[in-house]
Amino acid sequence: MVQFDLAARPLRELNAALHALPLNTNETHWEIINPDGKHAIAAGLDAPVTVEIKGNAGYYCAGMNQVATVVVHGNAGVGVAENMMSGRVHIRGDVSQSAGATGNGGLLIVEGNASGRCGISMKGIDIVVKGSIGPMSAFMAQAGNLVVLGDAGEALGDSIYEARLFVRGTVKSLGADCEEKTLGADERAILAGLLAEAESDASVDEFRLYGSARKLYHFHLDNADAY
Amino acid sequence: MSTTPHRTLPKYSATFDRHTISEIQRAAATGIYDIRGGGxxxxxxxxxxxxFLGASISRYPLEGYRERCGTDVTLGTRFAKKPITLKIPVTIAGMSFGALSGPAKEALGRGASLVGTSTTTGDGGMTPEERGHSTILVYQYLPSRYGMNPDDLRKADAIEVVIGQGAKPGGGGMLLGQKISPRVAKMRTLPEGIDQRSASRHPDWTGPDDLEIKIEELREITDWEKPIYVKIGASRPYYDTALAVKSGADVVVLDGMQGGTAATQDVFIEHVGLPILSSIRPAVQALQDLGMHRKVQLIVSGGIRNGADVAKALALGADAVSIGTAALIALGDNDPRFEAEYNALGSTAGAYDDWQDGRDPAGITTQDPELASRLDPVLAGRRLANYLGVLTLECQTIARACGKSHVHNLEPEDLVALTIEAAAMAGVPLAGTNWIPGKSGF
Structure with a gap:
């Protein structure tokens, strides 16, 4: 295991070292100590390594992640795993706004709560939040799955496209063009798979599914009061 | 004896002119605002x-066709490990694959590369053809993040964080369904044929403090190699430029309201934002106040048409200019040979601006395969290169006449204004006077 002390060496050095790893590297396990909320820790990784961050991370931790596994043993700031392409990002604590924003793939797991705009403009990422999520989550969500074991805040899925939103608890309100959907066999299988990956024992039967009503897919004057 | 009453000619109202009346009639008939392209x-x-004043007894000109007048510009010298150098101070503005056809994007790359300058992606991501035909390619980082991925980010020569554009500061976009081909839909991860909204705000940051962190992230992901531009629509040019610098930009791109868009409401285009003439000096002032003029480069755009416009923008303090609408015209937009087809669309060559509806006879603002095939990217690229060359030659001609051995040596003192308004906006004297409104006494 490689240990990197962010109190002693600069972030730029860490990220450069991680980016330089070849795909067949044998330095596959990294431990980052003293992160102290620094921003962009482990951003832009593209090698099959595991990076464990021992403490709290700042903004954009694991941003644009590809292939790698990043575990934060603490909380993470704004935009954790933003635009993630693949791999796995696991946050042991809570996360701030815009978690998984615009993510294209991979799995983001949040053990605690996520603030507002969780999954905003998500494009294929899977997100599992074991706590609750804040307002305007999944705004303009295009593709992928958002699983919430707790509650969802106001305007869930506003202007949503084709993403699926699974919520176990209450939904304070739905956003424009978001509606409850039937939880069919395909969706149940997707949900069960994500719960298993996130090591949750929640029952699929406890969830409701929300998605696009597809009424705003074409701009029309009759929908003006919805905009 | 009969008397013929004397009648004056019908009198049109200056307030309710013919176009205004037609717009009211159109709005009443359709119930929807007018959407169009352009600026x-x-x-x-x-x-x-x-x-320009040109040389005189107190100013010594350079010899045309003989004495060298440099045109190169280096962008990204503040932080980037790999700044980019352009041979000419004219770049191609961001325009998306989706808004434009594949051949049009290829032609832009070919034309820019022939003369040693850059082209820019747009909303929707980078296509392999575009990367392949663009020697220097700037990758736009937009609120929608359509097609955004770290591989393309690393393939880019520079990154442009788009906050706004001159045609619609504060507005997002809407690519109408008729332009959402299977390929465009796939690149944007959206269903085919639906109207695609491009967000007006970035999804994971708000305000200049966040922007600074976002820029830091982009630098970390690309190992601090790429110049990072911040593009703003001209609305508060002094403060926005200062905040872009504060946020860590290498380059500020300032787009005036004459700058084109692929599709926006006419009322937005015509009534929001500032003309570029009024925006350059405040932006330059912000750079000077921060001690960053020429250290953070300034690219300006919005209505650049000829080498005189280029020279004037540089004289006011810009490091380079960017063109969009003019580049499309050089490719073949609004070509009179398509007049019958423009007429069939209710327009005419020279006024066609329905870039949003995908039926462009010139094959540029379309995703229709038959229409797109009308544009030969090699020939169109050559036309663009010719045009860029003319802009540069014209700019050099003026610079030499002002005694400058490099176009960047042009300065406000080389200029006067023909109107009080222009004098105030550009911060140069009204012609024949020493008066700069707001700065010096008459």
Whole structure:
């Protein structure tokens, strides 16, 4: 295991070292100590390594992640795993706004709560939040799955496209063009798979599914009061 | 004896002119606002309202066709490990694959590369053809993040964080369904044929403090190699430029309201934002106040048409200019040979601006395969290169006449204004006076 002390060496050095790893590297396990909320820790990784961050991370931790596994043993700031392409990002604590924003793939797991705009403009990422999520989550969500074991805040899925939103608890309100959907066999299988990956024992039967009503897919004057 | 009453000619109202009346009639008939492409079409204070003084007894000119007048510009010298150097101070503005056809994007890359300058992606991501045909490619980082991925980010020569554009500061976009081909839909991860909204705000940051962190992230992901531009629509140019610098930009791109868009409401284009003439000096002032003029480069755009416009923008303090609408015209947009087809669309060559509806006879603002095939990217690229060459030669001609061995040596002192408004906006004297409104006594 490689240990990197962010109190002693600069972030730029860490990220450069991680980016330089070849795909067949044998330095596959990294431990980052003293992160102290620094921003962009482990951003832009593209090698099959595991990076464990021992403490709290700042903004954009694991941003644009590809292939790698990043575990934060603490909380993470704004935009954790933003635009993630693949791999796995696991946050042991809570996360701030815009978690998984615009993510294209991979799995983001949040053990605690996520603030507002969780999954905003998500494009294929899977997100599992074991706590609750804040307002305007999944705004303009295009593709992928958002699983919430707790509650969802106001305007869930506003202007949503084709993403699926699974919520176990209450939904304070739905956003424009978001509606409850039937939880069919395909969706149940997707949900069960994500719960298993996130090591949750929640029952699929406890969830409701929300998605696009597809009424705003074409701009029309009759929908003006919805905009 | 019969008497014929004397009648005056019908009198049109200056307030309710013919176009205004037709717009009211159109709105009443359809119930929807007018959407179009392009930039502001109204008469605005512009570079035409400025003149160069040229050399005189107190200024010594350079010999045309003989003495060298440099045109190169290096962008990204502040933080980037790999700044980019352009041979000419004219770049191609961001325009998306989706808004434009594949051959049009290829032609832009070919034309820019022939003369040693850059082209820019747009909303929707980078296509392999575009990367392949663009020697220097700037990758736009937009609120929608359509097609955004770290591989393309690393393939880019520079990154442009787009906050706004001159045609619609504060507005997002809407690519109408008829332009959402299977390929465009796939690149944007959206269903085919639906109207695609491009967000007006970035999804994971708000305000300049966040922007600074976002830029830091982009630098970390690309190992601090790429110049990072911040593009703003001209609305509060002094403060926005200062905040972009504060946020860590290498380059500020400032787009005036004459700058084009693929599709926006006409009322937005014509009534929001500032003309570029009024925006350059405040932006330059912000850079000077921060001690960053020429250290953070300034690219300006919005209504650049000829080498005189380029020279005037540089004289006011810009490091380079960017063109969009003019580049499309050089490719073949609004070509009179398509007049019958423009007429069939209810327009005419020279006024066609329905870039949003995908039926462009010139094959540029379309995703229709038959229409797109009309544009030969090699020939169109050559036309663009010719045009860029003319812009550069014209700019050099003026610079030499002002005694400058490099176009960047042009300065406000080389200029006067023809109108009080232009004098105030550009911060140069009204012609024949020493008066700069707001700065010096008459």
């Amino acid at each position: 502001a079409k109204r008469k605005l204070p512009h570079f035409d309202d400025l003149l």
